Amino acid sequence: MQRIGVFVCWCGSNIAGTVDVQAVSDALAHEPGVVFSTNYQYMCSQAGQNMIKDAVAEHKLTGIVVCSCSPRMHEATFRKTAAAAGINPYMVEIANIREQCSWVHKDMQTGTEKAIILGKAAVAKVNLNTPLTPGESPVTKRALVIGGGIAGIQTALDIADAGFPVDIVEKKPTIGGKMAQLDKTFPTLDCAACILTPKMVDVAQNDKIRIFSYSEVTDVKGFVGNFDVTIKKHARYVKEDICTGCGACTEKCPMKKVPNEFNLGMDNRSAIYIPFAQAVPKVATIDPNYCNMLKNGKCGVCSKVCAAGAIDYTQKDEFIEEKYGAIVVATGFNPISMDKFDEFAYNQSKDVITSLEFERLTNAAGPTAGKLLRPSDLKHPHTIVFVQCVGSRCDACAEKGKEYCSKICCMYTAKHAMLTRDKYPDTEVYVFYIDVRTPGKNFDEFYRRAVEEYGVHYIKGMVGKVTPEGDKLKVQASDLLANKQLHIDADLVVLAAAIEPDKSARPLATMLTASMDTNDFFTEAHPKLRPVESPTAGVFLSGACQGPKDIPETVSQAGAAASKVIGLLAKDKLTGNPCVASSNELMCNGCSTCERVCPYGAITYENKEFRMPDRTTAIRRIAVVNPAVCQGCGCCTVACPSGAMDLRGFANSQIIAEVDAICK
């Protein structure tokens, strides 16, 4: 039996004004388990707290009920008091007789009656309270960043800056991501490479950062502070630590007809390649799908020309296991496939291109060395049509497009149009738009400059179809404001393709038990207040894996994610919430119902040996809750068909006791 002390607070006249505090403390003195009951002017004051401590010592109390303001206000205060008095802080319950009683009721009699009932409910609960100790788990002081685009780079740099080691896992042979492929960046028009490549070099030179390029995460186990991650390092058939990146092998390689993915297949590379001049790590990679030596054992030119002797045709995929305290997802985005948009003739004409291809065409390091030439005949285009919202805001065709707005297309199209008019004033540029969406610092001014100073023709309407005819592209479109149908003979058509999360995101989310929305974007823990955290503790989000984002937004989210990681890694130990679910292994039948409703993946199953009544042993499957991952929502307790699952601090018996006390 508990020995409970009841402490009724007056809160000056806040409570005492409408509740007869003396009557309350008198009434509660006769409740089962109560051995001491008193009231005082300000329970939360130093004197009030001392009163509690003295009473604990004098009456050997094991539980405390404070009838006062909301537990959201002073629960922590009184728990500390209890701990200081030498009893478990979770043996304290608060009866809220201010916010939910004295302040909302005017009549002294009803107020007092209700306060007594609330006090009885709290006493009934404390009678069933058990001492709880928050679990502690150590924190591995190392972070993993998955994805080496600008989001991953910025996050890694910021974490390393705070002194914590970081690993970047990038599935391509080099970090840099989409930003490395861009030409100029809006709205200031500085060149992407000029601002990105120094950051890539910083990453390479930072001794706190390791880069696993050409690698993928294949398995994640564990929980916040203690993740066990398996990384698969694909064989690149070149010894990374020996290769100097001189490029002799790429020049001499006889297999030169490999579509260059960095230039989106608009030119060719060799079978052994370095994606681009500023690649980090600057190491060659052999493409096993094209290399003659790897395919049929004939060639070996690269190993002959390599002065450093870095080529190793026998290299195998390597698996690395490492422990991490925090994981940042920065898997980024891709433009969607244009294959299903027949009306734009993307697959019929080489001169219908996506905006990312246009970036490469205007990039000085691109296939045309920065000269705007159309891909089919390498002639300068004189009429260019830009089509916006290709596949964005498209809810009729889930198999083709995306329902959301891709956010970045309005701005990069304005940039493309402006740059084209700037470099080639003899070019007519048409932009077909549904809406121009330019919220952002200096964004609308940028778009207006494209229209007003550079004379880009912005037309409210959509392109209906593109028909290749001779060396022209017949564009049929509507001009809604003029209420006309337009027919334009274009030389080049540029499609602002919608963007979608990278395909690797969904399997990764499954490994991390992080949740995703229907579009495969990672879900944040709270859409407004916790935008860079995943609901899964220890997993953080950076960049476009969480939703379409431009570079400034990506970088700010990357920094925010880094600061969250630093906050986590700075702790030596994580103190958990002790009010977590726990399963009674004798009642659990291993049905997996609780596992399915748990939003955190905190429940796993294990086979355990039980001694049966007839002295045999049996192996049974039982649920085990990881207290470091469980957040204590209690959803599983209701789902459990056998009643094995219960929540500490809010146990079934405790809540039923409260119900009973109220319904007496």
Next chain:
Amino acid sequence: MHNKNQYLQEELLRTSGVNPKKCMRCGKCSATCPAYDEMEYHPHQFVNMVESGDIEPLLNSKSLYRCLSCFACIDRCPRGVEPAKLVEAVRLAAIRKQGANHLKADDVPAMLDDDIPQQALVSAFRKYAK
């Protein structure tokens, strides 16, 4: 905004199954329409005007009979609005309202020439007559 044609509007939406509120005014239907220049009111205007209850002009417009029912607008519409079905519904309403057919059997011989396929005549009757 008072809508004097509310009954007719509801009837049109019901028979066509079209929800014009889904339209985001991109104009792709009109951009894709092969009969655009023949029409006084274009596919996107049909959607817009039915939504605002401005239906009288549509009922009296020759545009109803210029729509080829090729359904390109239905195929291309990113929001699944299906303008051609709305045109069809207005056309039906016009035919019912007039109590007369747009195409009368007596007029046909004058239109005939050797190139007209039988199928075109049959489909024209189906489309323009009760």
Next chain:
Amino acid sequence: MQVKEYKPLIVAFCCNWCSYAGADLAGNNRLNYPADVKIIRVPCSCRVNPMFVLRAFQRGADGVILCGCHPGDCHYTSGNYYTRRRMALLFSMLDYLGIEKERTRVEWVSAAEGAKFAATMNDFAEKVAALGENKRLEDLRCKR
């Protein structure tokens, strides 16, 4: 014979993160609602076992209301969706057993909606009071 004024007994389960804070806000703003409403704090509305609701009716409660975060705003991401489904089933079963639908309710109250909390409780208490005592499920053996 003296007729005692009928006072309904209402149990309100409030989730810690939204509705309990909403109830506190109603108090801070001194928004009155009947003293017949007694609040039980739970971590999330999905913690409310249908058993608790049945227990309340068994012990003589006249109405039971669950308050949680708005859909999409659950502190635990998806708890209130479970509540919505579970309670839809439970309440229709209770309706079948003769516990009128007006005696049970699920309401979404955010931490900022003190006024909504008070208005909801006023409305709910009024409806329950109009129905009179719950005699259907009350277990007289529990009466003292």
